[in-house]
Amino acid sequence: MSLADKLLELRGVSKHFHGGGIFKQGRRVQAINEVSLSLRAGECLGIVGESGSGKSTLGRIILGIEKPEHGQVFFQGINLYGQDRAAIRHVRRHLQAVFQDCFSSVNPRLTAGQSIAEPLRNFTRLDYRDEQRTVGELLELVGLEAEDAAKYPHQFSGGQLQRVCIARAISLRPKLIVLDEAVSSLDVLVQAQILDLLSDLRQELDMSYIFISHDLAAVAYLADRLAVMCSGEIVERLDCIDNIGCLTHPVSAALLAAVLPLEPRLDDR
């Protein structure tokens, strides 16, 4: 497969942080160690791991906001940390994110409509009326109403605001969305709705996802392929999500065991 077939490719990416405070030299933490992966257009890759395994850092590296020390990140064939600024800006619009905490990922002083319109203003030239129409369409696409554009973030519930964040992420019709724990803070019914929405949107708009989560059940619902992370490395890969029961690494086994079944355990009472 040539570079052009791949939407995203990471080659030997590494990143470390220094622990400790302002005055003391802490120990070196290897957040990401020699990670390579690739993603074809239309695919959804799930990245799972316990907290501290480096999965969110990897997400930030993929988004182009955390420069790795070693290795390269190619998105649509462009090196995201390379020299060609114009080309990077050009592909950046196809790379969007939805984060866990929706309340802190929107500006509380902007209405939902203004938040959604921001990426549109950055990358396209729409007149006011077209912009309003697009915002209304986007809101309807994620299951809200066009009138919700005038509301401020505090007027939404968590699930509704996460929909606003999704609307903002899809406003430029991106090729890839990084979903970093995008459903983890929502309650079960809302989680199911958002996962369904993401699954529908992916088909409708022909997007790829990188779905980062600690919840294997949620990942299994959306992803085609799976990578399990532990201490900054990918310790297990799965090319077909249906074989999810066959995971063998101890970390994967722990994550599998953490999916609570709906059958009560009556034996140990």
Add this chain to the structure above:
Amino acid sequence: MTKQPLLAVEGLEIVIRRKDKLTPVVRQLSFTIEQGEIFGLVGESGCGKTLTCLSILNLLPSGIDKAAGNIRLNGTNLGELSREGWRRLRGDKVALIAQNPMSAFNAIRTIGDHFTETLLAHGKSDTRAARETAIAYLTRVGLPDAPLLLRQYPFELSGGMLQRVIIAIALAQKPDLIIADEPTTALDATSQVQILDLLAEVRREFGTSILLISHDLGVIARLADSVAVMFGGQIVEQATVAALFAQPLHPYTQALMNARRSIGLARRQRLPLSLARPATTIKTSLVTTGCGFAGRCPHVNGACRLLLPGQAENYAGSHWVHCRNVAGSQREAL
């Protein structure tokens, strides 16, 4: 001989006062918890679960009041307690495990400070004895190197560790009841299982009753003995864990289970989420006529919209449900 329950909540009503307007948020809530029982309260966000448990501790925020109802702990009516009485009760007889362990601690005081403060407030006079108790209980909840831990600050510990510390502090007073309000929601998947297992162990060893609040039926299935499902400020179904999971009767319970099953591992057997996907945005506020769930219920009929759901319908002994149309929803489930 009738055994006296540990906690009895009868006809609890909670209202939000805003100027001269009263908005009911919890209506006619009754349940009992036996000695050594783990009682699960499940429902979506905003259904009144947390307010219910705050009212047991008389910790309702200002502007939200208990309008009616009795709460009895070991036969004592908590409504008659003085300020001093409440102080002795909280943390000693009834302990609270909050949802977010990171915000439950004072950031500039060490774990040891937190421990001794609680122990000294409840009668222990000696700091050294308090320290020894602290080490014993921290070790008991599975935290290594307790003496070091006592000198550490909350930010140095992970969420799972902090939640263990809270459980240790709660246990040190040997409370009769632990109220666990979404104890694992802020934790990652593997520490969630560990904390739940720890709570199960606590119950086995100390015989403590636990009021477990969660939005996740998986958590309830793992830990609880009996369950009440809350919707819009009311209990709509109550049963033992085995009965509820074997045969959920209320359409809302069924919706909750479908949501969980669909997120579950068997992707190819996905159930339609029509119930979990209302056409318009969800409103959980209370309605005064008809069943609160009517707007989202797939089996709704005319009577449901006009009349309040019938009195708790007795269905196979201890399993009861608040629904006019149980037969209809059951057909669907089978």
